[in-house]
Amino acid sequence: MIKVLVAGFRGSMGQKTVQMVNDNEAFELVGAYNPGVDTAHLQGMQLSDNVKVFGKLSDIQTDADVWIDFTVPAAAYENTRFAIEHGIHPVVGTSGLSEEQVKQLQQLAAEKQIGGIIAPNFGISAVLLMKFAKEAAKYMPDAEIIEMHHEDKLDAPSGTALSTAQMISEARGDRKAPAAEETLKGVRGGDFHGVKIHSVRLPGYVAHEQVLFGSKGEALTIRQDSFDRASFMSGVKIAVPYAAKATQLIFGLENIL
Numbered sequence: 001m002i003k004v005l006v007a008g009f010r011g012s013m014g015q016k017t018v019q020m021v022n023d024n025e026a027f028e029l030v031g032a033y034n035p036g037v038d039t040a041h042l043q044g045m046q047l048s049d050n051v052k053v054f055g056k057l058s059d060i061q062t063d064a065d066v067w068i069d070f071t072v073p074a075a076a077y078e079n080t081r082f083a084i085e086h087g088i089h090p091v092v093g094t095s096g097l098s099e100e101q102v103k104q105l106q107q108l109a110a111e112k113q114i115g116g117i118i119a120p121n122f123g124i125s126a127v128l129l130m131k132f133a134k135e136a137a138k139y140m141p142d143a144e145i146i147e148m149h150h151e152d153k154l155d156a157p158s159g160t161a162l163s164t165a166q167m168i169s170e171a172r173g174d175r176k177a178p179a180a181e182e183t184l185k186g187v188r189g190g191d192f193h194g195v196k197i198h199s200v201r202l203p204g205y206v207a208h209e210q211v212l213f214g215s216k217g218e219a220l221t222i223r224q225d226s227f228d229r230a231s232f233m234s235g236v237k238i239a240v241p242y243a244a245k246a247t248q249l250i251f252g253l254e255n256i257l
């Protein structure tokens with residue numbers, strides 16, 4: 001039985017994660033963390049009496065093996081550090097960690113021998129999209145990304161779009177996107193090593209990404225859609241037992257599939 005603590009348990013992903021952990025016989029929910037939480041907030045949540053609920057990071061005392069983090073970009077680094085320093089294996093889905101922060105966390109994890117996983121996307125369709133985009137970039141190096149998310153998403157671009165751009169630039173090398181004078185500021189999108197990223201935020205959307213490749217006289221479009229946050233749980237389910245035994249902190253679900 002793997003003991004799990006869910007950080008950000010009141011959020012959209014946190015609630016799905018609590019449900020997934022409760023539904024899985026190999027996992028046991030022992031802790032739940034969300035700043036500012038009190039008992040009034042717990043009504044309707046699927047938390048049994050033996051789950052310890054924390055409203056402050058410094059109050060957390062737990063025997064959890066694995067820390068699942070779906071919180072906010074501003075908290076991801078501190079939370080993951082806390083988990084590693086307390087011997088809890090992190091499974092981090094929260095976006096917004098910089099490359100430098102990921103490196104620092106990996107170093108700390110190696111020192112403490114507490115491995116885990118940070119994954120910009122736990123959905124299989126998104127992992128496949130990134131893999132296919134990397135392959136396509138070898139043959140069709142000119143690419144732009146459009147990511148589309150719900151209106152409540154705090155960060156832009158998405159972690160998945162950044163990771164996709166990183167994989168494209170690794171496959172094709174650095175390349176300049178076509179220059180155009182912007183008569184409307186920002187209209188050409190963000191630039192990650194020459195891969196343009198365009199972020200759409202609209203009600204009704206969940207999480208979607210399209211990679212457009214263009215070449216002489218032809219084009220290729222790769223698209224994935226997460227219509228429901230349940231789509232991320234298949235990856236989290238795989239990540240938890242991996243993390244519980246890991247001695248290194250790896251980046252990307254594709255590395256354990």
Ligand SMILES: NC(=O)C1=CN([C@@H]2O[C@H](COP(=O)(O)OP(=O)(O)OC[C@H]3O[C@@H](n4cnc5c(N)ncnc54)[C@H](OP(=O)(O)O)[C@@H]3O)[C@@H](O)[C@H]2O)C=CC1
Nearest residue numbers: 008010011012013070071075093094095119120121122232
């Ligand atoms: N890797 C993946 O596959 C996926 C990653 N994500 C990422 O997961 C994160 C969460 O997404 P989502 O659930 O939609 O967001 P929500 O805003 O619905 O949930 C975030 C939760 O975190 C809580 N929170 C705020 N500050 C802290 C803190 N310092 N420590 C712990 N918890 C905190 C919030 O509490 P309160 O509301 O009280 O402020 C809220 O309950 C985002 O970064 C998102 O990009 C999302 C989907 C899939």
Ligand SMILES: O=C(O)C1=N[C@H](C(=O)O)C[C@H](O)C1
Nearest residue numbers: 095120121153158159160207
């Ligand atoms: O905020 C979200 O919803 C999502 N965030 C992750 C990201 O930033 O890539 C993963 C997925 O896109 C959903």
